[in-house]
Amino acid sequence: MKTTITRANERGVANYGWLKPAHYFSFGGWHEPTKVHFGALRVLNDDWIAGGGAFPTHPHDNMEIVTIPFTGALQHKDSTGGAGIIKAGDIQIMSAGSGVQHSEANASPTEPVTLFQVWVFPKEKNITPRYDQRTFDINDRNEKWQTVVSPLDADAALWINQDAAFSLTNRAAQQTITYQHKFNNSGVYLVVIDGVVEVEGNKLNKRDAIGIAEVDQFDITIHENASLLAIEVPMQF
Structure with a gap:
Protein backbone atom coordinates (compact mmCIF):
# COMPACT_ATOMS: atom_id res chain seq x y z
CA MET A 1 0.00 0.00 0.00
CA LYS A 2 1.20 3.48 -0.90
CA THR A 3 -0.26 6.42 1.02
CA THR A 4 -0.07 10.20 0.99
CA ILE A 5 -1.66 12.39 3.65
CA THR A 6 -2.92 15.95 3.57
CA ARG A 7 -3.86 17.43 6.93
CA ALA A 8 -6.62 20.02 7.10
CA ASN A 9 -4.11 22.67 8.20
CA GLU A 10 -1.80 21.87 5.26
CA ARG A 11 -4.32 22.86 2.62
CA GLY A 12 -3.95 26.05 0.61
CA VAL A 13 -6.40 28.64 1.93
CA ALA A 14 -7.59 32.07 0.82
CA ASN A 15 -10.09 34.68 1.95
CA TYR A 16 -11.83 36.76 -0.72
CA GLY A 17 -14.55 37.92 1.64
CA TRP A 18 -17.42 36.33 -0.28
CA LEU A 19 -15.41 33.12 -0.90
CA LYS A 20 -13.20 31.17 1.52
CA PRO A 21 -11.68 28.10 -0.19
CA ALA A 22 -9.36 25.41 1.11
CA HIS A 23 -7.45 23.54 -1.62
CA TYR A 24 -6.22 19.96 -1.28
CA PHE A 25 -4.33 20.33 -4.59
CA SER A 26 -2.59 23.27 -6.24
CA PHE A 27 -5.22 25.72 -7.44
CA GLY A 28 -5.47 29.40 -8.33
CA GLY A 29 -2.80 31.37 -6.51
CA TRP A 30 -1.69 28.42 -4.36
CA HIS A 31 0.91 26.09 -5.84
CA GLU A 32 2.43 23.21 -3.92
CA PRO A 33 4.65 20.99 -6.14
CA THR A 34 3.99 17.90 -3.98
CA LYS A 35 0.21 18.38 -4.24
CA VAL A 36 -0.75 18.79 -7.89
CA HIS A 37 -2.99 15.77 -8.40
CA PHE A 38 -3.73 12.23 -7.21
CA GLY A 39 -3.99 10.06 -10.30
CA ALA A 40 -6.88 11.47 -12.36
CA LEU A 41 -8.07 13.59 -9.41
CA ARG A 42 -6.94 17.15 -10.16
CA VAL A 43 -8.94 19.46 -7.85
CA LEU A 44 -10.64 19.12 -4.50
CA ASN A 45 -11.82 22.44 -3.09
CA ASP A 46 -13.59 22.85 0.25
CA ASP A 47 -15.52 26.08 -0.35
CA TRP A 48 -17.47 28.52 1.81
CA ILE A 49 -19.55 31.02 -0.22
CA ALA A 50 -21.23 33.95 1.49
CA GLY A 51 -24.87 34.87 0.91
CA GLY A 52 -25.11 36.62 -2.43
CA GLY A 53 -21.68 35.35 -3.51
CA ALA A 54 -21.24 34.19 -7.09
CA PHE A 55 -18.72 32.90 -9.62
CA PRO A 56 -19.44 34.84 -12.84
CA THR A 57 -19.69 32.99 -16.16
CA HIS A 58 -16.37 31.33 -17.00
CA PRO A 59 -15.13 28.55 -19.31
CA HIS A 60 -14.07 24.93 -18.74
CA ASP A 61 -13.07 22.13 -21.08
CA ASN A 62 -12.11 18.47 -20.79
CA MET A 63 -12.80 18.08 -17.10
CA GLU A 64 -15.41 16.16 -15.08
CA ILE A 65 -16.65 18.56 -12.38
CA VAL A 66 -18.58 17.19 -9.39
CA THR A 67 -20.18 19.42 -6.75
CA ILE A 68 -21.26 18.11 -3.34
CA PRO A 69 -23.07 20.68 -1.14
CA PHE A 70 -23.27 20.32 2.64
CA THR A 71 -25.23 23.40 3.76
CA GLY A 72 -27.19 26.07 1.92
CA ALA A 73 -28.13 26.01 -1.76
CA LEU A 74 -26.07 26.60 -4.91
CA GLN A 75 -27.51 27.77 -8.23
CA HIS A 76 -25.94 26.64 -11.52
CA LYS A 77 -26.37 27.74 -15.15
CA ASP A 78 -24.36 26.68 -18.19
CA SER A 79 -24.19 27.04 -21.94
CA THR A 80 -25.64 23.56 -22.55
CA GLY A 81 -28.93 24.78 -21.10
CA GLY A 82 -28.24 22.96 -17.84
CA ALA A 83 -29.55 24.75 -14.78
CA GLY A 84 -30.55 23.85 -11.26
CA ILE A 85 -30.28 24.48 -7.55
CA ILE A 86 -28.54 21.91 -5.39
CA LYS A 87 -28.49 21.51 -1.61
CA ALA A 88 -27.40 18.89 0.93
CA GLY A 89 -28.22 15.42 -0.43
CA ASP A 90 -27.92 16.57 -4.03
CA ILE A 91 -24.94 15.81 -6.29
CA GLN A 92 -24.19 17.71 -9.48
CA ILE A 93 -21.89 16.72 -12.35
CA MET A 94 -20.81 18.64 -15.44
CA SER A 95 -18.75 17.12 -18.25
CA ALA A 96 -17.02 20.16 -19.70
CA GLY A 97 -15.92 18.15 -22.75
CA SER A 98 -15.23 20.21 -25.87
CA GLY A 99 -15.97 23.41 -23.96
CA VAL A 100 -18.67 24.96 -21.80
CA GLN A 101 -19.42 28.27 -20.09
CA HIS A 102 -21.04 28.20 -16.67
CA SER A 103 -21.78 30.26 -13.59
CA GLU A 104 -22.42 29.36 -9.97
CA ALA A 105 -24.07 31.46 -7.29
CA ASN A 106 -25.31 31.17 -3.74
CA ALA A 107 -29.07 30.85 -4.13
CA SER A 108 -29.59 32.80 -0.90
CA PRO A 109 -28.77 36.49 -0.39
CA THR A 110 -28.01 35.90 3.30
CA GLU A 111 -27.18 32.27 4.14
CA PRO A 112 -23.76 30.81 3.28
CA VAL A 113 -23.15 27.70 1.17
CA THR A 114 -20.54 25.06 2.01
CA LEU A 115 -19.50 22.46 -0.54
CA PHE A 116 -16.82 20.29 -2.07
CA GLN A 117 -16.05 20.85 -5.73
CA VAL A 118 -14.02 18.08 -7.37
CA TRP A 119 -12.37 17.99 -10.81
CA VAL A 120 -11.38 14.70 -12.46
CA PHE A 121 -9.52 14.35 -15.76
CA PRO A 122 -11.83 12.69 -18.33
CA LYS A 123 -11.47 9.29 -19.94
CA GLU A 124 -12.43 10.58 -23.38
CA LYS A 125 -11.61 14.13 -24.48
CA ASN A 126 -13.80 16.58 -26.39
CA ILE A 127 -17.12 14.86 -25.75
CA THR A 128 -20.31 16.89 -26.08
CA PRO A 129 -20.67 18.89 -22.84
CA ARG A 130 -23.33 17.59 -20.48
CA TYR A 131 -24.92 18.43 -17.13
CA ASP A 132 -26.80 16.32 -14.61
CA GLN A 133 -27.86 16.41 -10.98
CA ARG A 134 -29.65 14.04 -8.66
CA THR A 135 -31.05 13.97 -5.14
CA PHE A 136 -29.86 11.11 -2.94
CA ASP A 137 -31.33 9.99 0.37
CA ILE A 138 -28.70 10.87 2.98
CA ASN A 139 -30.04 8.09 5.22
CA ASP A 140 -29.02 5.53 2.59
CA ARG A 141 -25.36 6.16 3.44
CA ASN A 142 -25.80 5.35 7.14
CA GLU A 143 -23.59 2.34 7.98
CA LYS A 144 -22.91 1.57 4.31
CA TRP A 145 -21.25 3.06 1.23
CA GLN A 146 -23.57 5.06 -1.02
CA THR A 178 -13.68 -1.88 4.38
CA TYR A 179 -13.55 0.00 1.10
CA GLN A 180 -13.41 -2.38 -1.88
CA HIS A 181 -12.10 -0.85 -5.11
CA LYS A 182 -14.52 -0.89 -8.05
CA PHE A 183 -11.85 -0.63 -10.76
CA ASN A 184 -8.49 -2.33 -11.37
CA ASN A 185 -5.32 -0.29 -10.85
CA SER A 186 -7.21 2.56 -9.20
CA GLY A 187 -6.43 4.64 -6.13
CA VAL A 188 -8.76 6.15 -3.53
CA TYR A 189 -8.59 9.63 -2.07
CA LEU A 190 -10.42 9.37 1.26
CA VAL A 191 -11.61 12.59 2.89
CA VAL A 192 -12.84 12.79 6.48
CA ILE A 193 -15.78 15.17 6.17
CA ASP A 194 -16.31 14.90 9.91
CA GLY A 195 -15.18 12.66 12.76
CA VAL A 196 -11.99 10.74 13.55
CA VAL A 197 -10.78 7.60 11.76
CA GLU A 198 -7.60 5.59 11.26
CA VAL A 199 -6.13 4.07 8.09
CA GLU A 200 -2.91 2.01 8.15
CA GLY A 201 -1.92 3.46 11.52
CA ASN A 202 -2.61 7.04 10.40
CA LYS A 203 -5.12 8.89 12.56
CA LEU A 204 -7.22 11.29 10.51
CA ASN A 205 -9.36 14.12 11.88
CA LYS A 206 -12.03 16.36 10.35
CA ARG A 207 -11.09 17.47 6.80
CA ASP A 208 -7.88 15.41 6.77
CA ALA A 209 -7.41 13.28 3.65
CA ILE A 210 -5.35 10.24 2.64
CA GLY A 211 -4.55 8.97 -0.84
CA ILE A 212 -4.30 5.18 -1.00
CA ALA A 213 -2.83 3.30 -3.97
CA GLU A 214 -1.41 -0.09 -4.97
CA VAL A 215 -4.11 -2.12 -3.19
CA ASP A 216 -7.59 -3.28 -4.15
CA GLN A 217 -9.16 -2.74 -0.73
CA PHE A 218 -8.34 -1.22 2.64
CA ASP A 219 -9.77 -0.98 6.15
CA ILE A 220 -10.86 2.11 8.05
CA THR A 221 -11.21 2.14 11.84
CA ILE A 222 -13.86 4.58 13.05
CA HIS A 223 -12.78 6.17 16.35
CA GLU A 224 -15.51 8.84 16.51
CA ASN A 225 -18.76 9.06 14.53
CA ALA A 226 -17.60 9.91 11.01
CA SER A 227 -18.77 11.05 7.59
CA LEU A 228 -16.44 10.03 4.75
CA LEU A 229 -16.02 10.66 1.04
CA ALA A 230 -14.08 8.12 -1.05
CA ILE A 231 -13.03 9.30 -4.52
CA GLU A 232 -11.76 6.38 -6.59
CA VAL A 233 -9.81 7.32 -9.73
CA PRO A 234 -7.36 5.75 -12.19
CA MET A 235 -3.76 6.24 -11.16
CA GLN A 236 -2.66 6.10 -14.80
CA PHE A 237 -4.78 7.93 -17.35
Whole structure:
Protein backbone atom coordinates (compact mmCIF):
# COMPACT_ATOMS: atom_id res chain seq x y z
CA MET A 1 0.00 0.00 0.00
CA LYS A 2 1.20 3.48 -0.90
CA THR A 3 -0.26 6.42 1.02
CA THR A 4 -0.07 10.20 0.99
CA ILE A 5 -1.66 12.39 3.65
CA THR A 6 -2.92 15.95 3.57
CA ARG A 7 -3.86 17.43 6.93
CA ALA A 8 -6.62 20.02 7.10
CA ASN A 9 -4.11 22.67 8.20
CA GLU A 10 -1.80 21.87 5.26
CA ARG A 11 -4.32 22.86 2.62
CA GLY A 12 -3.95 26.05 0.61
CA VAL A 13 -6.40 28.64 1.93
CA ALA A 14 -7.59 32.07 0.82
CA ASN A 15 -10.09 34.68 1.95
CA TYR A 16 -11.83 36.76 -0.72
CA GLY A 17 -14.55 37.92 1.64
CA TRP A 18 -17.42 36.33 -0.28
CA LEU A 19 -15.41 33.12 -0.90
CA LYS A 20 -13.20 31.17 1.52
CA PRO A 21 -11.68 28.10 -0.19
CA ALA A 22 -9.36 25.41 1.11
CA HIS A 23 -7.45 23.54 -1.62
CA TYR A 24 -6.22 19.96 -1.28
CA PHE A 25 -4.33 20.33 -4.59
CA SER A 26 -2.59 23.27 -6.24
CA PHE A 27 -5.22 25.72 -7.44
CA GLY A 28 -5.47 29.40 -8.33
CA GLY A 29 -2.80 31.37 -6.51
CA TRP A 30 -1.69 28.42 -4.36
CA HIS A 31 0.91 26.09 -5.84
CA GLU A 32 2.43 23.21 -3.92
CA PRO A 33 4.65 20.99 -6.14
CA THR A 34 3.99 17.90 -3.98
CA LYS A 35 0.21 18.38 -4.24
CA VAL A 36 -0.75 18.79 -7.89
CA HIS A 37 -2.99 15.77 -8.40
CA PHE A 38 -3.73 12.23 -7.21
CA GLY A 39 -3.99 10.06 -10.30
CA ALA A 40 -6.88 11.47 -12.36
CA LEU A 41 -8.07 13.59 -9.41
CA ARG A 42 -6.94 17.15 -10.16
CA VAL A 43 -8.94 19.46 -7.85
CA LEU A 44 -10.64 19.12 -4.50
CA ASN A 45 -11.82 22.44 -3.09
CA ASP A 46 -13.59 22.85 0.25
CA ASP A 47 -15.52 26.08 -0.35
CA TRP A 48 -17.47 28.52 1.81
CA ILE A 49 -19.55 31.02 -0.22
CA ALA A 50 -21.23 33.95 1.49
CA GLY A 51 -24.87 34.87 0.91
CA GLY A 52 -25.11 36.62 -2.43
CA GLY A 53 -21.68 35.35 -3.51
CA ALA A 54 -21.24 34.19 -7.09
CA PHE A 55 -18.72 32.90 -9.62
CA PRO A 56 -19.44 34.84 -12.84
CA THR A 57 -19.69 32.99 -16.16
CA HIS A 58 -16.37 31.33 -17.00
CA PRO A 59 -15.13 28.55 -19.31
CA HIS A 60 -14.07 24.93 -18.74
CA ASP A 61 -13.07 22.13 -21.08
CA ASN A 62 -12.11 18.47 -20.79
CA MET A 63 -12.80 18.08 -17.10
CA GLU A 64 -15.41 16.16 -15.08
CA ILE A 65 -16.65 18.56 -12.38
CA VAL A 66 -18.58 17.19 -9.39
CA THR A 67 -20.18 19.42 -6.75
CA ILE A 68 -21.26 18.11 -3.34
CA PRO A 69 -23.07 20.68 -1.14
CA PHE A 70 -23.27 20.32 2.64
CA THR A 71 -25.23 23.40 3.76
CA GLY A 72 -27.19 26.07 1.92
CA ALA A 73 -28.13 26.01 -1.76
CA LEU A 74 -26.07 26.60 -4.91
CA GLN A 75 -27.51 27.77 -8.23
CA HIS A 76 -25.94 26.64 -11.52
CA LYS A 77 -26.37 27.74 -15.15
CA ASP A 78 -24.36 26.68 -18.19
CA SER A 79 -24.19 27.04 -21.94
CA THR A 80 -25.64 23.56 -22.55
CA GLY A 81 -28.93 24.78 -21.10
CA GLY A 82 -28.24 22.96 -17.84
CA ALA A 83 -29.55 24.75 -14.78
CA GLY A 84 -30.55 23.85 -11.26
CA ILE A 85 -30.28 24.48 -7.55
CA ILE A 86 -28.54 21.91 -5.39
CA LYS A 87 -28.49 21.51 -1.61
CA ALA A 88 -27.40 18.89 0.93
CA GLY A 89 -28.22 15.42 -0.43
CA ASP A 90 -27.92 16.57 -4.03
CA ILE A 91 -24.94 15.81 -6.29
CA GLN A 92 -24.19 17.71 -9.48
CA ILE A 93 -21.89 16.72 -12.35
CA MET A 94 -20.81 18.64 -15.44
CA SER A 95 -18.75 17.12 -18.25
CA ALA A 96 -17.02 20.16 -19.70
CA GLY A 97 -15.92 18.15 -22.75
CA SER A 98 -15.23 20.21 -25.87
CA GLY A 99 -15.97 23.41 -23.96
CA VAL A 100 -18.67 24.96 -21.80
CA GLN A 101 -19.42 28.27 -20.09
CA HIS A 102 -21.04 28.20 -16.67
CA SER A 103 -21.78 30.26 -13.59
CA GLU A 104 -22.42 29.36 -9.97
CA ALA A 105 -24.07 31.46 -7.29
CA ASN A 106 -25.31 31.17 -3.74
CA ALA A 107 -29.07 30.85 -4.13
CA SER A 108 -29.59 32.80 -0.90
CA PRO A 109 -28.77 36.49 -0.39
CA THR A 110 -28.01 35.90 3.30
CA GLU A 111 -27.18 32.27 4.14
CA PRO A 112 -23.76 30.81 3.28
CA VAL A 113 -23.15 27.70 1.17
CA THR A 114 -20.54 25.06 2.01
CA LEU A 115 -19.50 22.46 -0.54
CA PHE A 116 -16.82 20.29 -2.07
CA GLN A 117 -16.05 20.85 -5.73
CA VAL A 118 -14.02 18.08 -7.37
CA TRP A 119 -12.37 17.99 -10.81
CA VAL A 120 -11.38 14.70 -12.46
CA PHE A 121 -9.52 14.35 -15.76
CA PRO A 122 -11.83 12.69 -18.33
CA LYS A 123 -11.47 9.29 -19.94
CA GLU A 124 -12.43 10.58 -23.38
CA LYS A 125 -11.61 14.13 -24.48
CA ASN A 126 -13.80 16.58 -26.39
CA ILE A 127 -17.12 14.86 -25.75
CA THR A 128 -20.31 16.89 -26.08
CA PRO A 129 -20.67 18.89 -22.84
CA ARG A 130 -23.33 17.59 -20.48
CA TYR A 131 -24.92 18.43 -17.13
CA ASP A 132 -26.80 16.32 -14.61
CA GLN A 133 -27.86 16.41 -10.98
CA ARG A 134 -29.65 14.04 -8.66
CA THR A 135 -31.05 13.97 -5.14
CA PHE A 136 -29.86 11.11 -2.94
CA ASP A 137 -31.33 9.99 0.37
CA ILE A 138 -28.70 10.87 2.98
CA ASN A 139 -30.04 8.09 5.22
CA ASP A 140 -29.02 5.53 2.59
CA ARG A 141 -25.36 6.16 3.44
CA ASN A 142 -25.80 5.35 7.14
CA GLU A 143 -23.59 2.34 7.98
CA LYS A 144 -22.91 1.57 4.31
CA TRP A 145 -21.25 3.06 1.23
CA GLN A 146 -23.57 5.06 -1.02
CA THR A 147 -22.07 5.43 -4.50
CA VAL A 148 -23.32 8.69 -6.01
CA VAL A 149 -21.07 9.00 -9.08
CA SER A 150 -19.98 6.07 -11.25
CA PRO A 151 -20.17 4.89 -14.89
CA LEU A 152 -21.04 1.36 -13.73
CA ASP A 153 -24.69 1.81 -12.73
CA ALA A 154 -26.55 4.73 -14.31
CA ASP A 155 -29.72 3.85 -12.40
CA ALA A 156 -28.06 4.23 -9.00
CA ALA A 157 -25.43 6.92 -9.63
CA LEU A 158 -24.63 9.89 -11.84
CA TRP A 159 -22.61 8.93 -14.92
CA ILE A 160 -19.04 10.21 -15.21
CA ASN A 161 -16.73 10.17 -18.23
CA GLN A 162 -14.01 8.26 -16.37
CA ASP A 163 -13.41 4.97 -14.58
CA ALA A 164 -14.08 6.75 -11.30
CA ALA A 165 -16.50 6.47 -8.39
CA PHE A 166 -17.57 8.82 -5.59
CA SER A 167 -18.95 7.11 -2.48
CA LEU A 168 -20.20 8.58 0.79
CA THR A 169 -20.83 6.98 4.15
CA ASN A 170 -21.84 7.92 7.71
CA ARG A 171 -20.52 5.53 10.35
CA ALA A 172 -20.88 5.09 14.08
CA ALA A 173 -17.79 4.89 16.27
CA GLN A 174 -15.97 1.78 17.42
CA GLN A 175 -16.02 -0.30 14.26
CA THR A 176 -13.78 -1.18 11.33
CA ILE A 177 -15.10 -0.96 7.78
CA THR A 178 -13.68 -1.88 4.38
CA TYR A 179 -13.55 0.00 1.10
CA GLN A 180 -13.41 -2.38 -1.88
CA HIS A 181 -12.10 -0.85 -5.11
CA LYS A 182 -14.52 -0.89 -8.05
CA PHE A 183 -11.85 -0.63 -10.76
CA ASN A 184 -8.49 -2.33 -11.37
CA ASN A 185 -5.32 -0.29 -10.85
CA SER A 186 -7.21 2.56 -9.20
CA GLY A 187 -6.43 4.64 -6.13
CA VAL A 188 -8.76 6.15 -3.53
CA TYR A 189 -8.59 9.63 -2.07
CA LEU A 190 -10.42 9.37 1.26
CA VAL A 191 -11.61 12.59 2.89
CA VAL A 192 -12.84 12.79 6.48
CA ILE A 193 -15.78 15.17 6.17
CA ASP A 194 -16.31 14.90 9.91
CA GLY A 195 -15.18 12.66 12.76
CA VAL A 196 -11.99 10.74 13.55
CA VAL A 197 -10.78 7.60 11.76
CA GLU A 198 -7.60 5.59 11.26
CA VAL A 199 -6.13 4.07 8.09
CA GLU A 200 -2.91 2.01 8.15
CA GLY A 201 -1.92 3.46 11.52
CA ASN A 202 -2.61 7.04 10.40
CA LYS A 203 -5.12 8.89 12.56
CA LEU A 204 -7.22 11.29 10.51
CA ASN A 205 -9.36 14.12 11.88
CA LYS A 206 -12.03 16.36 10.35
CA ARG A 207 -11.09 17.47 6.80
CA ASP A 208 -7.88 15.41 6.77
CA ALA A 209 -7.41 13.28 3.65
CA ILE A 210 -5.35 10.24 2.64
CA GLY A 211 -4.55 8.97 -0.84
CA ILE A 212 -4.30 5.18 -1.00
CA ALA A 213 -2.83 3.30 -3.97
CA GLU A 214 -1.41 -0.09 -4.97
CA VAL A 215 -4.11 -2.12 -3.19
CA ASP A 216 -7.59 -3.28 -4.15
CA GLN A 217 -9.16 -2.74 -0.73
CA PHE A 218 -8.34 -1.22 2.64
CA ASP A 219 -9.77 -0.98 6.15
CA ILE A 220 -10.86 2.11 8.05
CA THR A 221 -11.21 2.14 11.84
CA ILE A 222 -13.86 4.58 13.05
CA HIS A 223 -12.78 6.17 16.35
CA GLU A 224 -15.51 8.84 16.51
CA ASN A 225 -18.76 9.06 14.53
CA ALA A 226 -17.60 9.91 11.01
CA SER A 227 -18.77 11.05 7.59
CA LEU A 228 -16.44 10.03 4.75
CA LEU A 229 -16.02 10.66 1.04
CA ALA A 230 -14.08 8.12 -1.05
CA ILE A 231 -13.03 9.30 -4.52
CA GLU A 232 -11.76 6.38 -6.59
CA VAL A 233 -9.81 7.32 -9.73
CA PRO A 234 -7.36 5.75 -12.19
CA MET A 235 -3.76 6.24 -11.16
CA GLN A 236 -2.66 6.10 -14.80
CA PHE A 237 -4.78 7.93 -17.35
